[in-house]
Amino acid sequence: MTDWSARGAPHCRGGDTHRNMLGAWIAASAMVAFCGVVMFGPHALTTLIVAILTAVAADMAVAFALRRPVIGGASHACLIGLLLGLMLPATVPWYVPMFGSLVAIVLAKGLFGGLGHYTWQPAVVGRVVVQFLFTGHLSLTSALAMSPVLAPDHILAGDIDIDHAQPITMATYRGWFEVDGPARADAWLMERPVQALRRFAEGKIPPDGDQVYEPLLRDALPPWRDTLLGMVPGGIGESCTIALIVAGLFLIYRGYLRWQLPVTMLAAAALAAAILPVESGEQAGGYRWLPVLAVEQGRAVGLAYVMYHLTAGQLMLGAFLVAGDMISTPMRARGQIIFAAGIGVATVFMRLYGTLAGECYWSILIMNWLVSTIDRRTKRPVLGMAA
Amino acid sequence: MSMWRNILGPRQKLDGGLFLPDHKSITARRPIEEMEIDGPLHVPLQIRRDLPATARVEPDDCVLGGELLAHADGSDSVSVSAPTSGKIVALERVWTAADGFLPGAVLEPDGRDEWVQPRQRWESESFVWQLADCGVMCTTPRGPGHALIRAAAAASVTDLIVNAMETEPYLTADLRSLVEEPGRLIDATCEIAGALGARRVLFVLPFRHRRVVARMEAEARGRFVEVVPLANRYPQCDPIVLVKTLLDREVVPGGSVLDVGAVVVPLAMVRATGDAVLGGRPVTQALMTVAGDAVDHAGTYRVPVGTPMRRIAERAGLIGPVARAISGGPLMGVPLGRDDAVVTADTTALLLFSDGGPRPNPVPCIRCGWCVEDCPVGLDPSELMHLEAEHECDPIDLARLRVCVDCGLCSYVCPAQLPLAASIKRARSRFEKTRRHATAAFE
Ligand code: SF4
Ligand code: SF4
Numbered sequence: 019m020t021d022w023s024a025r026g027a028p029h030c031r032g033g034d035t036h037r038n039m040l041g042a043w044i045a046a047s048a049m050v051a052f053c054g055v056v057m058f059g060p061h062a063l064t065t066l067i068v069a070i071l072t073a074v075a076a077d078m079a080v081a082f083a084l085r086r087p088v089i090g091g092a093s094h095a096c097l098i099g100l101l102l103g104l105m106l107p108a109t110v111p112w113y114v115p116m117f118g119s120l121v122a123i124v125l126a127k128g129l130f131g132g133l134g135h136y137t138w139q140p141a142v143v144g145r146v147v148v149q150f151l152f153t154g155h156l157s158l159t160s161a162l163a164m165s166p167v168l169a170p171d172h173i174l175a176g177d178i179d180i181d182h183a184q185p186i187t188m189a190t191y192r193g194w195f196e197v198d199g200p201a202r203a204d205a206w207l208m209e210r211p212v213q214a215l216r217r218f219a220e221g222k223i224p225p226d227g228d229q230v231y232e233p234l235l236r237d238a239l240p241p242w243r244d245t246l247l248g249m250v251p252g253g254i255g256e257s258c259t260i261a262l263i264v265a266g267l268f269l270i271y272r273g274y275l276r277w278q279l280p281v282t283m284l285a286a287a288a289l290a291a292a293i294l295p296v297e298s299g300e301q302a303g304g305y306r307w308l309p310v311l312a313v314e315q316g317r318a319v320g321l322a323y324v325m326y327h328l329t330a331g332q333l334m335l336g337a338f339l340v341a342g343d344m345i346s347t348p349m350r351a352r353g354q355i356i357f358a359a360g361i362g363v364a365t366v367f368m369r370l371y372g373t374l375a376g377e378c379y380w381s382i383l384i385m386n387w388l389v390s391t392i393d394r395r396t397k398r399p400v401l402g403m404a405a
Numbered sequence: 406m407s408m409w410r411n412i413l414g415p416r417q418k419l420d421g422g423l424f425l426p427d428h429k430s431i432t433a434r435r436p437i438e439e440m441e442i443d444g445p446l447h448v449p450l451q452i453r454r455d456l457p458a459t460a461r462v463e464p465d466d467c468v469l470g471g472e473l474l475a476h477a478d479g480s481d482s483v484s485v486s487a488p489t490s491g492k493i494v495a496l497e498r499v500w501t502a503a504d505g506f507l508p509g510a511v512l513e514p515d516g517r518d519e520w521v522q523p524r525q526r527w528e529s530e531s532f533v534w535q536l537a538d539c540g541v542m543c544t545t546p547r548g549p550g551h552a553l554i555r556a557a558a559a560a561s562v563t564d565l566i567v568n569a570m571e572t573e574p575y576l577t578a579d580l581r582s583l584v585e586e587p588g589r590l591i592d593a594t595c596e597i598a599g600a601l602g603a604r605r606v607l608f609v610l611p612f613r614h615r616r617v618v619a620r621m622e623a624e625a626r627g628r629f630v631e632v633v634p635l636a637n638r639y640p641q642c643d644p645i646v647l648v649k650t651l652l653d654r655e656v657v658p659g660g661s662v663l664d665v666g667a668v669v670v671p672l673a674m675v676r677a678t679g680d681a682v683l684g685g686r687p688v689t690q691a692l693m694t695v696a697g698d699a700v701d702h703a704g705t706y707r708v709p710v711g712t713p714m715r716r717i718a719e720r721a722g723l724i725g726p727v728a729r730a731i732s733g734g735p736l737m738g739v740p741l742g743r744d745d746a747v748v749t750a751d752t753t754a755l756l757l758f759s760d761g762g763p764r765p766n767p768v769p770c771i772r773c774g775w776c777v778e779d780c781p782v783g784l785d786p787s788e789l790m791h792l793e794a795e796h797e798c799d800p801i802d803l804a805r806l807r808v809c810v811d812c813g814l815c816s817y818v819c820p821a822q823l824p825l826a827a828s829i830k831r832a833r834s835r836f837e838k839t840r841r842h843a844t845a846a847f848e
Pocket of ligand 1: 779780782784808809810811812814815825826
């Protein structure tokens with residue numbers, strides 16, 4: 019008699035492990051990070067590397083101090099560091115990502131019990147905390163409106179320095195591709211698109227005759243194509259919408275991100291932007307509802323306004339890479355729909371009426387906090403226990 | 406099948422479940438083969454530990470194929486017949502995968518394979534008696550076939566469901582018999598339906614085998630058997646899940662499908678019933694799939710009851726060393742710790758793998774929610790898992806534990822590699838025991 023090994027049923031597994039998942043998320047984030055490094059130069063690379071290295075080192079230190087095994091190797095800490103780096107602009111000094119990673123790993127991950135137990139997505143916590151601590155570099159209330167972007171012939175290698183950047187007059191700026199002649203400086207300084215949208219909602223962009231939206235689109239925002247391709251200032255991973263969509267599709271294809279989450283989040287944000295009123299410039303306190311319906315000189319400016327809301331920054335990064343973190347989202351697809359709708363609406367609401375910068379990240383934290391409630395409300399009915 | 410159904414798929418769908426990679430492509434194409442076995446057969450004389458039978462043979466007796474080896478004691482037991490002609494060498498214990506050691510007889514075949522006359526069908530003998538006499542067995546729930554029919558008749562069920570949904574990977578015994586003997590299966594179904602007086606007869610089979618479905622529909626025409634193809638989601642084959650999908654009736658926790666007026670008969674039992682009632686032959690063979698990556702000639706075989714699994718592995722040919730063996734499907738099957746386990750009447754497969762199987766390396770739940778979405782009965786396994794470590798559980802949680810059909814899908818999908826299904830099973834058996842103790846003390 020020979021022994022055949024005996025282990026309990028089931029005798030096979032689906033083959034997806036947490037390692038594959040973390041690997042796929044890191045790959046997707048790395049792709050976005052690559053685009054960010056191309057757009058923002060070596061400074062972006064240093065920011066990302068500092069964030070990742072600190073996160074990994076802090077994770078090991080926490081595991082050592084609490085005598086816990088490091089679950090999943092360094093990959094989870096690596097992912098958190100990477101996501102944190104993507105949420106920061108390339109202009110921050112090295113200690114900002116370092117501190118953010120420390121906060122994310124030690125406070126938000128370690129103290130909450132490590133992988134699988136935290137309530138708030140650690141990278142977002144890190145991002146929000148450094149926003150409080152380093153107001154000089156990351157404005158808390160969006161006063162630091164101008165930020166740099168590399169000029170066309172300086173990508174990948176240019177020095178993105180806020181003090182030497184050449185300011186741009188938006189009214190005559192025809193887009194990143196359309197500028198003739200070599201730029202004098204490595205980088206251009208322009209207003210972040212989110213910032214322009216905020217000013218518009220507050221009624222600070224004066225109307226041009228009877229045209230309300232046209233001044234915003236013409237004089238304050240870069241062409242929509244630039245926001246799609248990422249030639250606008252913002253966080254390292256926030257601006258390149260195309261890369262974010264591809265990364266998200268990759269995760270959805272692998273089955274690690276439910277399509278319902280990004281789709282609902284973007285749809286809810288679009289809907290909120292389409293409906294929520296903006297203050298119109300000419301009469302103070304006068305609100306215009308349903309901005310999506312606005313048509314000026316035969317152009318659907320309202321639609322363009324809504325599209326800018328989606329691609330102006332943060333929202334895409336939030337939808338495709340940050341909010342989908344399984345540990346801090348509801349379990350079921352149904353719960354994730356509610357969760358994502360909440361983030362989308364809250365983001366646009368805070369963008370239009372709030373003063374806090376980083377609105378998408380705040381919304382994610384708020385909804386993270388509601389996850390257990392959502393989970394309780396979206397339980398599946400158990401067969402035979404209909405009550 | 407109408408064109409629309411071809412495009413849109415089956416109407417009824419299971420809430421949860423998963424399409425598993427089915428690994429059937431080799432065995433599904435090969436016709437059923439008789440497996441010739443030389444060497445002694447170790448025939449178990451009982452079909453379950455708690456169903457006694459009295460041996461009717463002594464060592465050195467010569468028996469013919471189909472002769473009675475053991476006679477049923479009590480109304481739930483079934484008789485056991487000899488799989489071939491030969492000499493009884495000894496009466497000793499044999500090892501079975503599902504029940505451990507059972508009393509058995511060692512039969513040395515004489516190679517002539519002589520059989521007794523097929524049993525005549527007596528009108529005076531009841532259907533139930535014939536099933537018991539021929540040793541017909543039901544695979545899910547595991548037990549004597551005639552007891553199931555009797556219980557169904559006592560519960561006056563209205564719906565008879567024949568379950569040919571073989572949704573576990575590798576298994577092809579039901580599929581092959583659908584291909585090779587469709588008419589006989591329908592005949593046997595009608596026999597059972599007649600005995601039960603069922604008002605509605607549903608024949609459930611996998612939708613993806615369109616030609617089999619069309620063939621069965623043609624066979625069933627005009628015979629009051631409804632052929633219902635369903636999507637191949639695992640675990641559609643489970644009776645409780647099947648009744649929910651087909652009839653939209655929900656079984657209360659811990660109950661059986663008989664409570665809701667339906668009886669689910671597995672195809673293996675229909676096959677055996679056909680042999681017993683229409684052919685007068687007792688059950689002496691198992692139709693089983695032999696597959697897995699260690700097997701050379703995988704296929705579906707008819708194997709005499711009592712054949713040691715090691716023999717089957719040798720006859721089918723091994724490519725390399727076997728690291729693990731499973732009796733039954735890869736999700737619900739029983740691991741075979743020893744290779745002298747024998748084939749019983751309810752064996753459906755022998756799977757031999759050259760790898761050691763999944764090595765669980767669990768990490769904390771990462772809240773992916775896959776187990777919740779895929780559970781066929783709507784449980785939250787990630788929550789129930791914690792009950793294993795608790796000292797007591799409230800009635801609601803115990804009811805939840807009882808709803809679980811042990812399909813193993815939650816463990817299959819879990820990316821954190823948590824042993825969810827096993828924990829739930831252990832917690833259930835423990836709390837059911839303590840509860841019984843509590844009620845006993847109370848009384
Ligand atoms: S084993 Fe039980 S809990 Fe797990 S998926 Fe199957 S029915 Fe649900
Ligand atoms: S499948 Fe595993 S990791 Fe996912 S929610 Fe269930 S228990 Fe948690």
